[in-house]
Amino acid sequence: MATTAGERESSLWVILLTFAVAMLFSVVSLPEFIPWQLGYLRPQWVELVLIYWIMALPHRVGIFSAWVLGLFVDVLTGSLLGQHGVAFIIVAYIASSLYQRLRMFAVWQQSLIIFVTIGISQLVNFWVENFVGLSQWDMRFLLSALVSAMLWPWVFLVLRHLRRLFNVS
């Protein structure tokens, strides 16, 4: 079924909004009573949403959108301009070359792939920060990839529901 240009435009807002909410979740400050160490468990919301849209709509969200998104995340988190750009390009590359297989996988298998993908992007982020002397070797950055993978089934369900509700294609 062909969609008109107007429908496409309105569905673009859904995609942009989900990215905005993901960015929000990735900087929302934790209440004071939560120990700061739990910050290591914060999942990579933007990457999860990115993977979903690439998997669902590879013709609309691709490597270039991922890169632009990465620049905004860089500004949001005060990291070097281009750092998340590279990380997101890698995530987008893996997702867009695997999307046909990902669609066939069970959700837990998708979670495994996502653990590896986000792990790689976290490693790239870490390399950059280490290179400019901002952080020291610390395996805890993989925790975030683990939590992201565990949250994937729910993110997947919510986004699929939204996609069907607003007929995004």
Place this chain on the structure above:
Amino acid sequence: MIGLTLLSIALMVVDHLSDLLDEVRSGLTVVVTPVYIVADYPNRAADLAQQMFTSRDGLQEQVISLEEQLLLMKVKTEKMSALTAENNRLRDLLGSAAKLQDNVLVAELVGVDPDPNKHEVVIDKGTQHDVFVGQPVLDAEGLMGQVIEVSPLTSRVLLISDQSHSVPVQVVRSNLRLIAQGTGVTRQLDLMHVQGTADIKQGDLLVSSGLGNRFPVGYPVGIVTQFKHNPSEPFAKATANPSAMLDRSRYVLLVFTEASLREPVIGAEG
């Protein structure tokens, strides 16, 4: 893909080595500012809820205790202003330029960096309020950090507890000059290169020494918590607990020192 990756790497190199991209970053920050503001709502809502559900008696008690505190502070300030005047007169006599008069601007915290390895916060004042990179930031208890990035409406502050941050300090009791380096742990600063025989002990107050021309002189930085010298090591191990409530303060003060040579914005003598 390769092109974009190379472009990103080029951007990172330029961003790291020069300030050419600061304008771009500041422009993009304006676009993401609403994200900070919305992300801060849970905190705001919690504050608001607390205010709404405080009982009348509780409020009255609070007012009374605040009035008492105000009175005490007024007495202290009067004493301080007399001392400041005297100090300035003496410095005038000595022909010294340093004076204890700084203008401050109050800013509110709108965001905390989500990366636990980075101790950075975002505040709601930017270049529109004349905030500049390198500006010292205080809270009610002591020195908090410095501005490292500005955009029109917000700016990013590096806290003194960040691993990449150091402050020149001075022990009040013995005038010993030291460097206090952040450790990545909120409640700990490491004192660098302390001699084993240095005149320093637990409980000593550290204030900013003003060396390096970044931070103004005489603001509290921390209290020494530990001083231990193992003779087999070249330097003693000394740590301090920051005076500022680095992970608690929601309101911070941006200092406009006379050395920064800027027009005062909202004047309040501190």
